[in-house]
Amino acid sequence: MNLPDPLKNQTGELVVEKPTKEQAEDAVRTLLRWAGDNPEREGLLDTPSRVVKAYGEWFRGYEEDPIDMLKRTFSEVEGYDEMVLLKDIRFESYCEHHMAPIIGVAHVAYIPTARVVGISKLARVVDAFAKRLQVQEKMTSQIANAIETALRPHGVAVVLEGEHHCMCTRGVNKNGVTMMTSAMRGAFKTDRNQRREFMAAIGKSA
Numbered sequence: 001m002n003l004p005d006p007l008k009n010q011t012g013e014l015v016v017e018k019p020t021k022e023q024a025e026d027a028v029r030t031l032l033r034w035a036g037d038n039p040e041r042e043g044l045l046d047t048p049s050r051v052v053k054a055y056g057e058w059f060r061g062y063e064e065d066p067i068d069m070l071k072r073t074f075s076e077v078e079g080y081d082e083m084v085l086l087k088d089i090r091f092e093s094y095c096e097h098h099m100a101p102i103i104g105v106a107h108v109a110y111i112p113t114a115r116v117v118g119i120s121k122l123a124r125v126v127d128a129f130a131k132r133l134q135v136q137e138k139m140t141s142q143i144a145n146a147i148e149t150a151l152r153p154h155g156v157a158v159v160l161e162g163e164h165h166c167m168c169t170r171g172v173n174k175n176g177v178t179m180m181t182s183a184m185r186g187a188f189k190t191d192r193n194q195r196r197e198f199m200a201a202i203g204k205s206a
């Protein structure tokens with residue numbers, strides 16, 4: 001999948017230089033001072049390198065190719081042509097406005113044509129998009145688009161339910177609010193019964 005590289009423009013030129021690890025650690029020291037603390041005190045001395053390492057985990061999605069993850073498929077499924085659903089896939093993402101966590105669950109379904117994919121791959125695809133700076137609506141359609149492109153199924157349905165920490169720990173400070181987004185493709189879009197079956201299976205009424 002040709003996800004645009006945020007560091008490059010459309011013709012592939014580098015428009016934003018990736019900083020060195022030392023530069024990234026310096027930026028963390030700046031933020032620590034901005035927060036009102038002293039990065040030179042003992043307890044914070046290793047914090048910049050820990051934060052940079054943690055960023056490598058939280059944002060590892062930039063290094064992953066969701067289409068590649070869906071390449072391995074299995075054909076011996078004896079004509080199985082009903083919905084395959086993986087529900088309650090926990091995800092941790094980060095809102096691109098505040099870099100605060102978005103924590104929630106994803107429900108992903110597809111109706112296979114001739115081949116099925118290993119179910120863990122659906123969860124991997126969710127993570128490949130979650131581990132980036134995101135807007136929930138974008139992440140929802142990116143997951144659906146990747147599955148549609150890679151598997152060419154009869155339909156794809158994706159629902160995300162996310163708690164945005166930028167909303168529950170600051171700003172408007174509304175705790176327990178869940179944002180729900182959905183992306184429906186193929187049969188889930190055109191066939192009301194198919195959509196209803198999916199929504200009922202994830203415990204929502206259509």
Ligand SMILES: Nc1nc2c(ncn2[C@@H]2O[C@H](COP(=O)(O)OP(=O)(O)OP(=O)(O)O)[C@@H](O)[C@H]2O)c(=O)[nH]1
Pocket residue numbers: 095096097134135136137164166167171172
């Ligand atoms: N639609 C959408 N909005 C989001 C998402 N994540 C965060 N937001 C919102 O993005 C908006 C950014 O608004 P701004 O006014 O630019 O930022 P802000 O001053 O920090 O806003 P407040 O959060 O209201 O304090 C906020 O309303 C957030 O709640 C998301 O995934 N989708």
Ligand SMILES: [Zn+2]
Pocket residue numbers: 095096097098099100164166167
């Ligand atoms: Zn936010």
